Structures are given as C-alpha cells and as structure tokens.
Amino acid sequence: MNLRRLKYFVKIVDIGSLTQAAEVLHIAQPALSQQVATLENELDQQLLIRTKRGVTPTEAGKILYSHARTILRQCEQAQTAVINAGQALAGQVSIGLAPGTAASSLTMPLLQTVREQFPDVLVYLHENSGASLNEKVMNGQLDMAVLYDRSPVAGITSIPLMKEELYLVGASTCPGQTIDLTAVAEMNLFLPRDYSAVRKRVDEAFSLRRLSARIIGEIESIATLTAAVSSGMGATVLPESAARALVSSTNAWMARITSPTLNLPLSLNISATQPMSPSALAVKNILLSLLNNSVNEDRELMLVS
Template identity: 50%
Template sequence: MDTRRLYSFVKIVDAGSITRAADILHIAQPALSQQLSALEAQFKQQLLIRSKRGVAPTEAGRALYRHAQLILRQVELAHAAVDVSGRAPAGSVSVGLAPYSMGAALALPLLTSVRERYPDILLHINENFGGVISEAIMTGRMDMAFIYGAGPLRGVQFEPLRTEDLFLIAAPGGAAPPGEGDVRLQELADVGLLLPSRIHTIRQVVDGAFQQASLKPRVVGEIESVLTLVSAVGADLGATVLPWSAARPILDVQNLVVRRIVDPTIQVKLSLCTSDSQPLSEPALAVHDLFHELITDFRESGAEDTDS
C-alpha cells in the first residue's frame, strides 16, 4: 500500500475536485489521476463518481476514505514517536471542547500548562458541537475531547468525569421569576429563554425536562455564539440555562441572577473522549494527564461553588 496514494485520495475527496486537489498537492493533474486509477485497480472498485461539478466518493470510496484517514494518522503518530524518542513529548495534539461547557474554564489553564511543561507540544483547541467532535475522534482528526454525554458511541471511548446541575441565569429584575434561591422548573414556563439549537446537549436536556413536566420552554432565541449569548443576557433579552462551571468564565455572574433549577434538578454529564481503536501518542497522553489534573484542581479549588 502506497500511503502517498492514500494521502492524495483523501485530498481529492476533501477538495471535491481532482483539479483543486492537484493544485493543493502541487502535483500535475494527469499524475494525480494516475494515482487514483492505480488505487481503483488495486481495490478493483470505482472509488469516485466524476461529474461536471467535480467528484464524489462512491460507497467503496467512502469506506476507503475513513480507513485512509486512520492509516495516515497512524503513520503520522509513528513518525512523531520516532522523532521524540528519548526526548520530552513533542508534536501536535488536537483537543475538542464543547461550547457552553466547563471547557470554557479549562481552555486557558490547559494552554498555559502545556506551554509551561511541554513547550514542544503544539496544542490545537477546537470548540464545536459534540457530534462534530465525536466524528473527528472516530476518524483520527482529533486526539481527545471534553464534551457532554457519556456514550455509548461506536468508535469513541467515554470517560465520565463530572455531573453538573443546570442554572437559570438572567439579568437582575428581568426575565427571571421573582424570588431568591432555587427556582422550580414550573416557574420557568413563561420565561423567555436564550438557548443553543436542538443539536446541542444542553438544549436537548432542557427540552426533555420540560416535556417530562408536560411543559414547553418559551425559547425566544437560539444562539450558538458565546459572545452573542453574553451580550444578549446582559441586555436582558432573555435568560439562559447553563452549568455553573460554564457560566462563570463567560458571564458576569456577580451581577446576574443565578438560580439552580429544581423540581426536577436538571443535570448534564461531561466526559473526556478518545478513540477506542487508536492509542494516544506520547504528547497526547501528556495532555490527557494534564486534563485530569486541571479538573481535579477545579473541583478542589471550589470554583464550582456558586457562593464563591
């Protein structure tokens, strides 16, 4: 198996065009077409469907694309392991953090710790939704992720680390129901809520809690941008629902109403995810251990205490 052909094939699929892939790879188009023909001859399958708009993988092509990504990732890890043998961990490590999660509190400490302890590790931090991140881990494009959920999911290993209560967060004197302390779910039926879209775990959990109580949330805005959410809550355009660990780093919680939701308590689970088929590289293992340290420090420092 010529890994150069696999690399070229992945680039063709990503680009959706042999011409564009040739430009990216700085290879003459006829030479790239020959590599593709050689792959199709080797597997005795048509791998791409050609049209005026470009190319698209066949069923066989999609299968090869998935395996090619894993193979190329393993080759990359092998090169990195040989290069750093006997030296401090070095290389690239990709970490996913779910938006509106404790990841907001961990991102900067993680980057700081990696820079201090492992200056030769290049840390790539990606904030995205759990489904996108899980797929990246399955295909080997991401080493690990801290996301909502506890599985099971084929191809991904979930390591549950925290369970967190959800809180109503609103501008004072605004969207939140009158009173102090915990707020009952039933009291939120008429509260205008700013929530992420339905593909996000927090939204699914909130919707599920309302449905179980035979209620319907009054969603006045679906916001995927953290910066927009911060501005909207501060401007009293609606309240939001977040775990305390996610709210504290992004919102001015000292000047906002923060009330735990009860009857029922709504909880989300956070897990550290890795591939169940690919071992972590040496630098990824170092970052994995740092993750655990930071989460332990976060818990012991009382950073999750709403009274702090």
C-alpha cells in the same frame, strides 16, 4: 493500496477538487486521476463522483476516507515516536471543547503548563458541538475532546470527569436562587440547536413534565448568547460553570432549576481504536490533573460557603 495513494485520496476529498488537489500536491492532474483510478481498481469500487462543481466521495469512498485518515495518522505518530525516541516530547496535540464546558476556563492554565513542561508540543484547541467533536475524534482529526455526553458512542472511550447541574440565566427580574421548571416554561428562552447535549436534556425534561419551551432564538456562540441574555429579551439554560462565567461578565443572575433538578455528565472522550501519541498522552494527563484540581477547589468553596 499504498500510503501515497491514500494520502492523495484524502487530500482530494478534503479539498473537493481534483484540479486544486493536484496543485496542492504538486502533481499533474492526469497523473492524480490515474492514482485514483488505480485505487478504485484495487478495491473494485467507485470512490469519487465527478461533477462540474468538483468531486464528492461515494459511500465506499466515505468509508475509505475514514480508514485512510486513521492509517495516515497512525503512520505519522509511529514516525514521530521513532524520531523522538529518547528525546523531549514534540508535535501537535489537538483538543476539542464543547462551548460552555467547565474545561473552557482551563484553556490558559493548560497552555501554560504544557508550555512549561513540554515547550516543543503545540496545543491546538477546537471549539464545536459535542456530536461534531466525537466524529472528529473517531476519524483522527482530534486527539481528545471535552464535552457533555449522556450516552455511549461507538468508537469512543469516555472518561467521566464530573456532573454539572443546569441553571437558568437571565438579566430581567431575578426569581431567586432556585426556579421551578414550570416557571422556566413561561419564560422566553435562548437555547442551542437540538443536537446540543444541553438542549436535549432541557427538551427531555419539558417533555416528561408535558411542558413546552418558549424558544425565541437558537444560539451556539457563547459571546452572542451573552449579548442576547444581557439585552433582557430572554433567558437561557447553561451548565453551572458556563452560567457562572456569563454572570461574572454581565449584570445577569443565575437560578438553579428544580422540580426536577437537571444535570449533565462532563467527559473526556478519546478514540477507542486509535493509539494516542506520547505527546497526546502527556497533555491528556495534564488536562485531567487540572480538571481534578478545579473540581476539588469548587467543592472546598461550597463547604466554606
């Protein structure tokens, strides 16, 4: 194997078409097909399935794709590190954010701080579900991700940040500062899909109490969820930071769920196998500092109130 063939293979899988990949790579399609054939011969495995609609990777191809992305990313990081030796940090740093996390409110301070300290570093922010973010961290598409994570994930190193309690958020009659889980089960709810950490925690709590959630809609987008809750058709369950953000922008209320109280651990996840670039390490330290300051400020406000 060589790096050029791996680069070709990754591009083919990303695009899903030999013809289009050849155009992007500025190489004749027969020559590109020959490179794939050589790679398959070297590994003694079929890597791609060719159909009229394009190409898809075989199981062996999926394994190679994951390793190839890691190898190419490490080579790129090595080249950048050597070129920038003794110079100011530069390059792109990619960060994943699960919707509704406490880190969402820190995006602007993060961008501003990075801009001030490392003007040649470009921060890329990607919002998606927690499971998707972990996968992207493992295959090298993201340098790090902030998400609610309750169980260890192979290939991921999790840095615990804080725990957030879950709140019921609605716009109809306010039940008070707290609400029993039994009462929550009697309300119409808008919740995320079942792969969400919030949804898993809610489903688990209902199951343990032998309750059933009355779900009238599954919504991932915070903007859409805000509109749905504001309509008064139903309530939702959110971590405290997301609940406060929604309440501050609408006429909604928030009530802490009790009997039992529910919480989720927020973590910063990085790859357990891939080294971070100097730029990524610098941005990670800034993000951790901002999160730490935010947590301390929240604690001081709680003591004052």
